[in-house]
Amino acid sequence: MSFFPAADAADPFIIAALHLPDLSVRRDTSTAFLEDYVLANTRVFLDAGIHRIMLQDQTRQKGPATAETIAVTAALGRTMKRENPELSLGIIVQAHDAVAPLAIAHASGADFVRLKIFVGAAMTMEGTREPLAVEARTYRHQIRRDDIAILADVFDRTCVPLIDVSPEEAAKGAVKFGADGLVITGATFSESLARIRAAKAAGVVRPILLGGSVTSENIAETLAVADGAIVSTDLMRRGAGPADLLHWDTEKARRLVDAAHGA
Numbered sequence: 001m002s003f004f005p006a007a008d009a010a011d012p013f014i015i016a017a018l019h020l021p022d023l024s025v026r027r028d029t030s031t032a033f034l035e036d037y038v039l040a041n042t043r044v045f046l047d048a049g050i051h052r053i054m055l056q057d058q059t060r061q062k063g064p065a066t067a068e069t070i071a072v073t074a075a076l077g078r079t080m081k082r083e084n085p086e087l088s089l090g091i092i093v094q095a096h097d098a099v100a101p102l103a104i105a106h107a108s109g110a111d112f113v114r115l116k117i118f119v120g121a122a123m124t125m126e127g128t129r130e131p132l133a134v135e136a137r138t139y140r141h142q143i144r145r146d147d148i149a150i151l152a153d154v155f156d157r158t159c160v161p162l163i164d165v166s167p168e169e170a171a172k173g174a175v176k177f178g179a180d181g182l183v184i185t186g187a188t189f190s191e192s193l194a195r196i197r198a199a200k201a202a203g204v205v206r207p208i209l210l211g212g213s214v215t216s217e218n219i220a221e222t223l224a225v226a227d228g229a230i231v232s233t234d235l236m237r238r239g240a241g242p243a244d245l246l247h248w249d250t251e252k253a254r255r256l257v258d259a260a261h262g263a
Contacts, residue, residue: 012219012223012257012261012263014050014219014256015050015052015054015230015231016053016253017053017054017232018041018042018045018055019247020034020057020058020059021034021058022058023059023068023069023072024060024061026242031075033245035076037247038055038076038079040245041245041246041248042080044248044249044250044253046084047250048254049253049254049257050231050257051088052090053080054114055077055090055091055092056092056093056094057069057072057092057093057094058094059093060095061095063096064096064097064099064100065100066095069095070103073108074103074108075108076108077104077107077110080108088111089105089108089109089111090113090151091105091108091110091112092113092115096126096130096132098115098132098139099135101113102143102145102148103139106143106145106148110148112149112180113149113150114152114153115132115136115152116129117129117131117132117159118132118133118150118177119152119173119174119177120155120163120165120173121161121162122155122159122160122161122162123159124158128162133177133178136150137150137177149180150179150181152174153185154171156185156211156212167184167198168195168204169202171184171204171208172199172202172204175204179206180206180207181206181208181209181227182204182206183208183211184208184210184211184226185210189214192212193222196226208228209226209227209228210225210228210230211229211230214230214231216258219256219260219263220259223263235248235253236248237249
């Protein structure tokens with residue numbers, strides 16, 4: 001199964017983001033609970049027809065990812081792949097780190113990583129972030145895993161660019177520095193679509209995914225402009241608490257997939 005398939009109405013390009021608990025504040029969470037958690041929620045998405053899932057570490061700390069973050073996320077990713085061989089797995093870590101996501105992907109057998117600040121410095125809620133492109137591509141080549149795709153965010157809604165460049169020029173820069181696909185997200189849904197249109201008009205030919213605010217109500221409009229979408233919040237169960245295993249809803253996910261097929 002190719003990570004970036006040809007356009008196919010029977011297989012719309014949807015990635016579900018599976019967020020781990022923030023282990024920096026829930027340090028008493030057992031490995032057994034985490035294994036059950038990722039497997040239960042993976043099954044929600046697979047049963048709904050979404051077979052691309054991005055495992056998202058939520059542990060936030062200053063600097064690169066900790067050894068614990070790398071070890072736990074890699075182990076959980078490997079468990080997901082072992083139990084679900086048909087799964088296309090992605091990795092994202094909240095720490096600003098070019099190496100950790102690729103190392104985790106390499107160890108777990110994941111197919112892609114998402115890097116939030118790939119080109120152009122930016123100010124985020126957690127401070128200044130430098131671009132990760134050169135370090136990420138260098139490390140990926142060092143471990144001989146050029147088959148791990150890199151999804152690069154282009155100045156998303158959670159940051160303010162520190163360089164005077166338009167989003168479409170930043171998108172072209174991300175492609176130049178080796179992104180295999182782009183994630184574009186504006187402050188609003190309509191702005192996201194406008195940014196994607198502008199990037200394509202500027203000559204970007206890599207796949208572009210819309211990275212936020214995607215719902216079953218707007219997935220058809222999304223896929224009319226973008227090549228795919230990353231979803232999560234719209235599919236969550238209401239009232240799910242920290243002790244609950246299931247945080248996503250199969251019926252909500254099925255509605256979104258059905259709407260995508262209709263598009």
